[in-house]
Amino acid sequence: MEAVIKTDKLTKRFGDFIATNNITFEVYAGEIFGFLGANGAGKTTAMRMLTGLSTPSSGSATVAGFDVYRETERIKKNIGYMSQKFSLYEDLTVMENIRFFGGIYGLSDKAIKEKSDMLVEQLGLASEKKKLVGALPLGWKQKLSFSVAVLHDPKIVFLDEPTGGVDPLTRRQFWDLIYAATSRGVTVFVTTHYMDEAEYCNRISIMVDGSIKALDTPYNLKREFGVGSMDEVFYKLAREARRSAD
C-alpha cells in the first residue's frame, strides 16, 4: 500500500519539554487514520508539524511525498485542515465562505461555482446559502467546515477533534461526510475524544506522554488488550500517563 504520510522518529522539543517523542508511523492512501490521546499527549503538536505550522526538532517526515522541513508550501497545496475551533467566518454568508476558501486555494471561478452548488445541495443548505454562517446551528457549521476543508480535493485532510460539542445524530452524519470523502480517494487523519468514533477508523494510534503506545486496527487492538471496547483499550493505556492533562 502507498503511504501518504510517513514519519520517522519525529520529535518536537520546547526547551526541556518533549511534546512529541520519536514518533514513527505511516498512513496509507485512502484510509481513515484515527490519532488518539489524552489532552496534552502531543496530538496537536504532531499534527502541527505535519501540516507545516511548526518545524520539527528532529526526525523526518513526508506528507503527500513532500518533506516537512523543506517543502511545506507544496504540502499545503495537497492537504485540507479543520481545526478544533469552528473556523469559518460567522459574519460572511455560506456562499461567501465557500468562495473565499476556494479563492485562497486558487480554484477558478468556474470550479468554485460548480463545487459550491454541489456542496450546498449535498448538505441540504440550498435555502440557507445566502444566510450568515453565524446564524446556522453548530452541527451545520461543522459539516460546512469539513466540506470547505475538502473543497479543493486535497490528498489528505487533517481533522482536529472535528465533532467536539456536537450531538450524536449530527456526529453520525458528519462521519457519513467523511466516508463520502474517502470514497473519492481522500485520506483522512483525524483526532478525537469519542471512542465510538475510534471504531469508525480503519487504523488508530494511541499517544501517551508524547509517544505512540499502540497502533493497529480497532479489532486487533481490542484483541491484543483482551477487552471488548476501544474505551477500555484507551483507558488501559492512558492510565499510565505521567503528564497531567492541560
Next chain:
Amino acid sequence: MRQFLTFIKKEFSHVLRDRKTLLILFGLPVVQIIIFGFALSNEVKNAKIVVVDYAKDDVSRQIMNKIEASRYFELEKRSLAHHEVEAGFKEGQIKLAVVFPANFGADLLHFNRAQLQVIADASDPNLANTLTNYLSTIVMDYQLALNENQAVPLQIGTEVRMLYNPQLKGAHNFVPGVMALVLMLVCVMMTSISIVREKELGTMEILLVSPFKPVLVILSKAVPYLILSLVNVASILLLSVFVLDLPVKGSVLLLFAESTLFIITSLSLGLLISVRAQTQQTAMLISMMGMLLPTLLFSGFMFPIENMPKVLQYISNAVPAKWYYIIVKSIMIKGLSLSAIWKETLILFGITMFFLMVSLKNFKIRLA
C-alpha cells in the same frame, strides 16, 4: 494575485458588515474634528477687558476703538483708576487690563516710541497668553496703519509677532493633531483587532495551513485599512476646508503621500501589537494605552514639547505622531514643500522601517 483580491474582498465585507466598526471608522474623525475644532478651541471671543486711560488723547482713543471693534474683546469700562483694576481681576469679571500711560500719544509723536501696559489674569495661563497675543496684534495693526503715511516709523512697544496664524485660529493646531490621532487610532486598533480576531476565531490557523502566503495575509489585512484611512484623511481635510475654513496651503498630493507613510507606520504598529496580543480586548487596550496616550502627550499638539523636561523631550522623538504632526502643520498651514520637511520625512520613514521589520520578524517567529 487573484487569491490576494479574494482576500481583500473578504476584508472589506468584514468591515462593511460590522456597523460598530464602520461607526468608529468614519464617525471618529468627524466627531474629533467637531470637538477639537469648536468645543475645545482655545480661540476666545468677547473676553471682558478694562482700559485705564491716563493719556486721554487721540492715539489712545483710536486704539481703544479698535479693541472695542474686535470680536475678541468686550470693553467693560473705560478710564478706571489703576487701583480699581485689581478689584476687577479679583472678582473674576475681567480677564485683561490695558493701561495707557499719560503722554502716550505725545511720546509716540515726539519720540517715535511709546509703551503701553497689558495686565492679564494669569490664573489661566493659556487664556492670558491668548488674550495678550490678540491685543498685541490689534496694536500692531494700528501701528502699521499709522506708519503708512509716516517718513520716520512710529513704534508702540508691544513686541509679539504671530507667524502663520495671525487670528490665532484654534483649528490651525488641531486639524493636524486630529489627523495624527485619528490615523493612529484607526490604523493601529483596527489592524491589530482584525488580525487578533482571526487568531481568536481559529481562522488564522486555517489560513496558515492554506497555500496562501503569511506575508500576503498581513498585506491583505493592511490594504483595506490603508484605503479606508486615506478616505479618512480626505474627509478630515474636507471638513477642515469647508467647516473650519482652514485651507490647505501646500501641496495636497504631498500631504497624501506623507499621510500614506504615516498610515504604514501605524499599520505596522498594529501588526506588532497583534503578534503579541491573544485576545481582541488586549489588542484594544494596548492600542488605546500604548498609542493614544503617547500620541496625545508627545505629538506636541496639546502640550508644547519645548516646555517638557529634557527626558520627555527625548522620548517624544520616538513617537511617530510627533513627526507627522510637524509635517502636516508645515504643509497645511505654512505651505512648505518637501525640501523644507525632508528631515522629518526621513525620520518618519526610518521609524516606519524599524516597526515594519520588527513586526514582520515577530510574525515569522510565531509561525515556527
